[in-house]
Amino acid sequence: xxNLFVIFLSMALVNNMILAKFLGLCPFFGVxxxxxxxxxxxxxxxxxxxxxxxVTWPIYYYILVPYGVEVMKTVIFILVIASxxxxxxxxxxxxxxxxxxALGIYLPLITxxxxxxxxxxxxxxxxxxxxxxxFAAGGAGTGFMLVLLIMSGIRERLDLADTPIAFKGTPIAxxxxxxxxxxxxxFKGMV
Amino acid sequence: MSSFAGNFTKGIVRSNPTFVLLLGLCPTLAVSxxxxxxxxxxxxxxxxxxxxxxxxxxxxxxxxxxxRIPVFIVIIATLVSIVDLMMQGFVPALSKSLGIYIxxxxxxxxxxxxAEAFASRNGVLDxxxxxxxxxxxxxxxxxxxxxxxxxLGTGKLDLFGHHLFTIPGFSDNPVAILMLPMGAFLVIGTLxxxxxxxxxxxxx
Numbered sequence: 006x007x008n009l010f011v012i013f014l015s016m017a018l019v020n021n022m023i024l025a026k027f028l029g030l031c032p033f034f035g036v037x038x039x040x041x042x043x044x045x046x047x048x049x050x051x052x053x054x055x056x057x058x059x060v061t062w063p064i065y066y067y068i069l070v071p072y073g074v075e076v077m078k079t080v081i082f083i084l085v086i087a088s089x090x091x092x093x094x095x096x097x098x099x100x101x102x103x104x105x106x107a108l109g110i111y112l113p114l115i116t117x118x119x120x121x122x123x124x125x126x127x128x129x130x131x132x133x134x135x136x137x138x139x140f141a142a143g144g145a146g147t148g149f150m151l152v153l154l155i156m157s158g159i160r161e162r163l164d165l166a167d168t169p170i171a172f173k174g175t176p177i178a179x180x181x182x183x184x185x186x187x188x189x190x191x192f193k194g195m196v
Numbered sequence: 197m198s199s200f201a202g203n204f205t206k207g208i209v210r211s212n213p214t215f216v217l218l219l220g221l222c223p224t225l226a227v228s229x230x231x232x233x234x235x236x237x238x239x240x241x242x243x244x245x246x247x248x249x250x251x252x253x254x255x256x257x258x259x260x261x262x263x264r265i266p267v268f269i270v271i272i273a274t275l276v277s278i279v280d281l282m283m284q285g286f287v288p289a290l291s292k293s294l295g296i297y298i299x300x301x302x303x304x305x306x307x308x309x310x311a312e313a314f315a316s317r318n319g320v321l322d323x324x325x326x327x328x329x330x331x332x333x334x335x336x337x338x339x340x341x342x343x344x345x346x347x348l349g350t351g352k353l354d355l356f357g358h359h360l361f362t363i364p365g366f367s368d369n370p371v372a373i374l375m376l377p378m379g380a381f382l383v384i385g386t387l388x389x390x391x392x393x394x395x396x397x398x399x400x
Contacts, residue, residue, distance in 0.1 A: 025377050027226035031305060034218065076281060079299045080273040087269065119222050119303045126296040171393035172385075175218060179385030186378035 009140045012133070016144030019193055022120045023152045024186040029120030033153060034178055036111070043157035047150025049111045051143070053093065054124050057086050058142035061125045062135050082125050087116045120149055155185060200325045207329030213306045214337035214384075215391055220306040223297045224338050225380035231355055234335075234342035236290040240279045240298055242331035245307050246324060248272050252315040253323035268311045273302045306330060344383050349374035 022028045029050070036046045061082050069075050094112045098105045115121055124145045128138035159181055168177050213219045223241070227233040251271050259267050280298050283291040291298065301307065310330055315323040347353055351367025353360040373379050 027222045027377065027380070028300075030221040030225065031219070034221075076277055079277045079280065079302055080270060083269055083273050083302050084266070087266065117303045117305055117308060119300050122303050123296060123300060126299055130296060169389075171389040176385045176389035176392065179381045179388065183378045183381035183385065186376075186381060187373075190376070190378070 009136060012137055013140045013144035013147075014195065016141050017148035017151065018189065019195065021148045021152060021189055022123070022145050023149060024182070024189050026123065028123040029118050029149060032111075032114065032118060033156065033182075034175065037153055037156040037160055037178075040154065040157045040161060042111075043153045044150070045107050046111045047146075047153045049108045049115055050118065050120060050149050051146030053086070053090060053112075053115050053118075053121050054142040054146040054149075055139065056089055056093065057082075057121055057125055058128055058138045059135075060089060061085055062128065062138050065129055078126075078129065082122060086121055086125070090116050120145065152185065152189075156182065159185075200321060203322050203325035204329040204332075207326065207331070208333045208336065211330075212333040212337060213330055214334060215388060217306075219309060220304045220334065221384075222300065223304065224334070224341065225384065226377075227294055227297050228338055228342035228345055228380055228383075229349075229375055230346050231339065231342050231353070232290065233293055234338045236283070236287065236294055237297065238331070238335035238338060240283065240294075241301060241304070241307075241334060242328070243279055244272065244275045244301055245310060245331050245334075246327040247275050248307055248311055249315040249323040249327035250320060251275075252311045253318060253320045256316040264316065265308075265312070268308060268316075269302070272307055272311070276302045306334065341380065341383050341387070344387075345374045345379055349379060 016022075020026060023030065023033050032046055032050070036042050064081060064085065065075070065078060069078060069081065090112055094105075097108065097112075124142050127145075128141055131137075131141075133141055156178075160178065163177060163181065172180070207213070211217055214221065214224050223237055227237045248268075248271055252268060255267075256264070276299060279301070280291075283294070283298060310326060314326045318326070343353075347361075347363070348371045351370040352362040371379075374383065
């Protein structure tokens, strides 16, 4: 049990998807301008990461490994994630229209989010068990949402700040990400 | 032939994928800790981009419009698997240090973007020129970032085990933060500001 908790914390804070592994940078800079959209994107990513890990784990260990075709994991995983995203989108549209209106446009974007495909590869690389990979996905998704939320809060303030002309917009966002990463470095001794 | 050259050069500066379009940043920032990694990444990336552009420009008229994105993704994923296996076989050390960033080329938005925006609308020759141009732009960007990070972060330059250059007195006390993940954000942020500043001064 402690092991699972350590994996969760390490994926959320120490090995943060965005700040330490550089995965999911496109939504990180694209959707972090407003807090509201950042939260929606974060929830959508967390959801898809959990489902993707739960689905790719049995596929890898019960289909790819027994037949010795682990090399096909890139092709299989991306197809599984792309279809999963479609199914989740349809399911949410049918069951909860409010949620669909909040997450709707972010769901298709997740197909090409490297953080989702990244977590399934990390699960395989680290030879996590089923529950370990679920906790890793939960941690990665939570960490992603946390950093996206902090970043969007900073960027809302940044719009009002007097930044040098050359640094306006994206350059200052990168510098902010650097400082954010520096502060997350403090978690390193934790796990 | 002029359009070939035009398609080639536009990817290097005017629509540079890294500095202008801000696409495909994940590998650029993650593996730019050393020149070796940058060269390995560029080679893998350019191969996948050129091959996918060629294949897609050849078959795009056969693919129904509705399923074109899944078809493109399968083509790209297959090419990435080929590169991944070749690198594991021929350059195992490099493949190990690039880790999951090689299979993650599949979801690199530049490649799918070029397939969708260019290769599925143009002929083979133009698509090759476009891929080579974008690939060169990507390679130059990642090489520039890793050059700065390696030079200032360690105080010396190494290339595939050969020692090239040491900054005297600096290598004992380098800017170690540049070798940490955050260093990549700092370098690209500063470079973007620098390019913008140069553009701004030119515009005035």
